[in-house]
């Protein structure tokens with residue numbers, strides 16, 4: 001609260017500026033036209049101001065003090081008054097009044113901003129004063145200005161509150177009366193100009209009020225008129241007025257000086273008390289009359305109010321799910337690598353378990369423990385497809401072979417019911433051995449011997465066709481007619497381009513249905529000779545296209561081993577062809593007798609199984625489950641995992657040009673010898689025993705075998721005959737050398753050495769022999785150009801302990817899946833092309849829980865890639881770190897030998913090219 005001094009009314013009429021400012025603030029109050037007057041300065045300058053006439057008449061008393069804290073009380077009574085009492089002004093002004101009223105309400109509601117809104121016009125007024133006529137400044141002494149301001153505020157109040165209209169009537173009237181008197185006086189003094197102004201004034205007011213920015217207009221009004229408007233005749237009048245004003249001022253000052261200060265104080269206090277009394281009285285009247293207060297309009301805050309905020313929600317306790325993989329892939333079935341379970345506990349018949357035990361399979365490995373219950377018919381769960389991601393040598397083959405054979409052994413008729421697809425011939429052969437073992441295990445006791453066939457293209461297509469499909473011709477005119485009708489219907493809808501084919505390959509009806517015999521009325525029936533076909537994808541497509549009667553209509557199992565490779569590469573689009581054949585389903589052909597399941601169950605396996613759903617989705621998997629192996633400490637499921645028993649070494653190669661010498665030094669180094677000698681002794685005795693048992697098995701198979709086996713043995717393929725020769729050679733030599741099973745010291749540790757290409761493998765093997773002639777009998781080579789018979793011969797010799805063969809230098813042909821029993825060392829002479837390739841290469845050792853070592857020669861320029869992608873990569877799960885091995889510097893003498901060997905190699909290459 002603060003008090004403002006306003007000089008006593010005693011004849012000191014407020015100066016013109018003060019009147020102006022009051023008008024500016026008073027604009028909301030309607031007034032009849034006459035009330036709008038033209039304020040004219042003493043010097044003749046005129047400007048229009050809106051002054052409510054009613055108030056002018058009410059002015060009886062000059063306020064001495066205004067206490068602004070009382071303004072806070074004013075709005076309410078004012079509102080009541082406005083609603084309850086009719087306005088005093090004429091009907092003409094009503095619309096304007098309502099408009100003004102709206103503005104008033106807004107200003108009232110902004111009670112907190114009142115002081116601001118009040119001061120703004122004052123400031124405007126002050127500016128107006130400052131920027132306006134100098135005469136006004138001269139006339140208005142500071143005290144007068146205070147008086148003027150208080151008068152303005154006094155007049156502004158009616159705008160804001162009706163209460164102040166009522167309670168402050170006396171004060172304002174006094175002020176207004178003075179103004180009026182002065183005005184009248186001026187009028188009398190002024191000439192016709194003044195009258196003209198009077199006439200113009202209402203118009204100006206109307207324009208101001210009618211305009212949307214009425215307040216702005218008022219502010220503009222508050223500004224002094226431009227000096228251009230000053231007319232020459234008025235200058236005399238101005239001077240007269242000025243003189244009068246100065247006179248008045250002097251007398252006023254004299255009064256002020258004379259009046260005792262105490263009187264002023266008393267008056268002010270008196271005025272305050274009077275106002276208070278009036279306010280209280282007015283409140284009582286309201287109470288008595290029962291005037292209901294208009295409910296307060298909602299306060300509209302501008303600028304300072306807090307921004308609207310959204311309602312706070314309780315923090316969610318649910319964990320966010322960022323998983324985009326399907327649950328079966330993100331949460332696979334995890335099995336500890338160390339898990340071992342008796343086969344009988346997994347639902348394997350005791351007789352079958354005994355056969356497996358004879359082969360050395362005493363207990364089921366971890367992956368078998370997890371997979372067998374899911375695939376065997378004893379599983380009462382809703383069966384579905386299965387994916388297995390387990391390290392190399394973990395026994396995946398038996399995990400799918402055993403349940404498939406168990407299922408097929410229940411059937412009576414031989415039909416092709418299982419299809420196993422593998423990427424290489426060697427793997428097909430390997431899988432065939434496992435299936436044969438299982439077939440033997442499940443043979444007898446009301447079970448049929450499951451027949452296993454292979455298709456790898458190592459012999460002519462016709463020979464393979466004979467092994468897979470048999471045919472019988474019978475005379476059946478009716479069936480013939482029917483088949484012919486079906487065939488002609490099919491061919492008629494086909495292309496006319498077939499005419500050329502008809503000419504070349506015979507009637508189209510025969511091609512459309514191979515069951516139609518060559519003679520009228522003859523019908524051909526085809527029978528599958530195998531229950532299981534293990535094949536490479538390319539050869540499979542060939543049979544589907546060209547082998548009459550080769551059908552996948554009865555297929556119940558589809559196994560895709562080394563699935564990542566088979567799905568990533570097209571292999572003549574084998575998958576699309578096969579899945580298309582699955583669509584045509586013989587009624588009941590795919591029913592599993594012991595299971596509530598029909599259709600083709602798919603099994604996908606790999607040591608580096610892809611998690612790429614776009615690849616996996618090609619197979620249209622149904623209710624898939626994923627099995628992964630994990631070591632106790634591992635939480636993360638890595639895409640590539642290495643056998644726990646594998647030791648890895650990185651051999652630094654300073655000079656890549658001398659790499660063959662580094663290899664030789666490594667082979668002769670104590671590092672490898674330590675890891676090899678003792679095992680070689682074991683390997684010798686064990687492997688011999690194994691070779692004996694395997695030869696027994698093979699003889700068993702041959703004797704008891706069906707047409708397919710004997711056919712394969714008696715195949716016209718030259719490779720096969722040579723194989724049998726070599727085998728027969730190998731056996732006696734092994735027996736002869738039984739006594740010398742302990743390897744000599746000059747022998748190198750048994751190692752499988754991988755190079756980057758066929759050429760590199762051949763070149764390296766020859767170079768090593770040129771460097772050390774004693775190695776000639778110890779080195780073998782395996783590449784994709786090696787004939788199949790030689791491949792098999794080499795692999796057999798390598799696994800035979802009595803054989804002098806100690807090293808196999810190979811391309812990536814044998815990197816995948818090849819099972820070389822108890823191979824102690826794998827050497828990456830050249831770096832593998834990918835991480836997956838590394839995993840498969842080194843996975844040829846440390847199989848079936850045995851220990852093994854992987855050595856990688858790393859050139860200085862290759863170390864970044866090796867350590868980044870393989871040696872220290874988190875993508876490869878390994879039980880122990882990769883160790884570093886240093887090879888001593890080469891002597892000059894050795895380097896010279898090496899250069900000589902290189903020279904010889906060059907000459908040999910030239911000669912072979914000439915030939």
Ligand SMILES: Nc1ncnc2c1ncn2[C@@H]1O[C@H](COP(=O)(O)OP(=O)(O)OP(=O)(O)O)[C@@H](O)[C@H]1O
Pocket residue numbers: 360361362363364365368390391392393394395396397398606607816817818819821843847848
């Ligand atoms: N239950 C078992 N007990 C003993 N040896 C087994 C058992 N199961 C499999 N093996 C042997 O483990 C070795 C590896 O088996 P297999 O070839 O099936 O492994 P894999 O997981 O398919 O390996 P890769 O991924 O390299 O193809 C084979 O020599 C096999 O005879």
